[in-house]
Amino acid sequence: MEDARRHYLDLIRHDGVTLSPELARAFATVPREVFVPDGFHRRDGRLVLPADPEFLRVVYSNDVLVTKLSGSRPISSSSQPSLMALMIEALDVRPGQRILEIGAGTGYNAALLATLGAEVTTVEVQADVADRARSALARAAIDGVRVENADGYTGGPAGAYDRIIVTVGIAGISPHWIDRLLPGGRIVAPVEHAGMHPVLSAGAGGEVTVVCPAGFMSAAGPLTARHPGSHPPPPSEPLSGLDPAVPARWGTTLEALAYRDLWFAAGVWHRRVTYASAPGREQSLIAVLAEDGPGSAVVLPDGAVLASAERCAAVALALADRWWAMGRPPMRAWRATLASAGGPILVPGPWRLTRP
Ligand SMILES: C[S@@+](CC[C@H](N)C(=O)[O-])C[C@H]1O[C@@H](n2cnc3c(N)ncnc32)[C@H](O)[C@@H]1O
The missing domain is CATH 3.30.310 (TATA-Binding Protein)
Structure with a gap:
């Protein structure tokens, strides 16, 4: 087990992620297997159960663990650890901060945030998923996480937050989150752009930067509202006649x-x-x-x-x-400001290029 955990940190770093000593300690101490007690599906759809000899090896790989399907479509999972790490580092977590997470899923990401010393409220739209996250957090003896069953669009229970992290793909930012954000606060969220969900970082004044490319499952409810700037979703079938x-x-x-x-x-x-x-x-x-x-x-x-x-x-x-x-500008060089899209969400735009 010790070896699996040490190797886990190497795998996360191998993806180009720099882990702070605190986050490395959190990944090394929070037992990911406790958050997937009924097993999971791998990317290729294969089911892995706790009794399988490869269970712990896959749990401590740098891969997404799909924990709930609707037909063949993933509707809940523990995200890829290197992506969680990039998002948590972008969130700039300090002990004592109040953090709102949208998309509790297994509860593992909330457990990492709590281990960094934050006081976490995590909102999950599926009642059974929220129940399982609550149980897993209790079994792992993680304190400082409150799990709420609600649509995260509303911002969950009343309260103000230093940080908001969204761990499900959204079309835009809920204005309710901006209302909940304390001065100097930050939102890190995967926001739809041309068929994927790059992770964006937004300040309390609405200024937006790009953190990294990513693909996420899409959120339920108003968080995926179409708007005039929406791109077409990725076609479900391969393109033909090319x-x-x-x-x-x-x-x-x-x-x-x-x-x-x-x-x-x-x-x-x-x-x-x-x-x-x-x-x-x-x-x-x-x-x-x-x-x-x-x-x-x-x-x-x-x-x-x-x-x-x-x-x-x-x-x-x-x-x-x-x-x-233009000299192949990197995605991190783009900037935008959140603006109303005329519907329930705020979207970044217009994008402008800056040189870092
Ligand atoms: C990728 S999983 C989250 C991973 C999770 N943070 C973890 O550590 O396991 C996405 C979760 O977001 C939830 N979700 C989808 N739409 C939502 C919404 N509108 N409000 C709250 N949760 C939502 C899904 O039910 C799913 O469990």
Whole structure:
């Protein structure tokens, strides 16, 4: 067990995450297995039960553990540990802070926050999931976490918070959270952008920066309201009819993070950008979908464009060229301000580029 835990920290760090000594201690001491007592599904759908010989090895891997499905769709999980670490570091947690978490799930993330010395209220929309999180926190002997069964949009029980962390994909920020945030407070949340949920950090004045790329399951209720700036959701089927439209053009193949930087910029510049899979390709691709009808185009990491509609190919090429000509800005260089989208949520925009 000691070895599994030590290896766990290495796996989290291996993903490029720097852990503060306090967070490393929290990951090393909170028993993740206590939060998945009935087993879980792996990314590939395989069920792992506590009696399986590989149970503890997978629990202490850097992977998401899916704990509830609706059909084949994950509706609750313990998120990927390196992503939890990036979000917690971005939250800048100090002992004694009051933290509101939206999406209790297994309760594991709330346990890490409490171990850092915070006083945590975590809100979970599914009553059975909230009950299980409460039991797990009690079994793990974690103090300082209150689990509430409610839609997190409302901000949960009355109270003011130093930090708000959202661990489910949302389309925008609830104005109720801004009302609950103390001066100098911070919200860290995965907010929909071009088919994914990059993690954003918002200050009490509404100023927004980008923390890291991510993909999350979508929230229930008003937190996923569509708005005029919404991109199309990722198509459920691989795109079809794609033919070579533009050959490779950069003399290099973008590595995964740089490809995400291009994707983020393309999503800022065009409303019809999303992520899609294509036949024979393992990796999801940056896609431009036609406004009306089935036409589409994808940009490959070497700058080549495949398309089923000429006008989509032209847009995809223009977006890729613009990003390249601007010196390949990273997603962390974008800034925005939260504004009303005319519906129940606040969304970041307009995005502007700054050099860090
Ligand atoms: C990825 S899991 C959260 C992971 C969790 N923090 C953990 O450590 O295990 C997302 C959770 O958000 C919950 N959720 C979805 N929509 C919600 C909403 N509107 N309000 C509160 N919780 C919500 C889901 O039921 C699910 O349990």
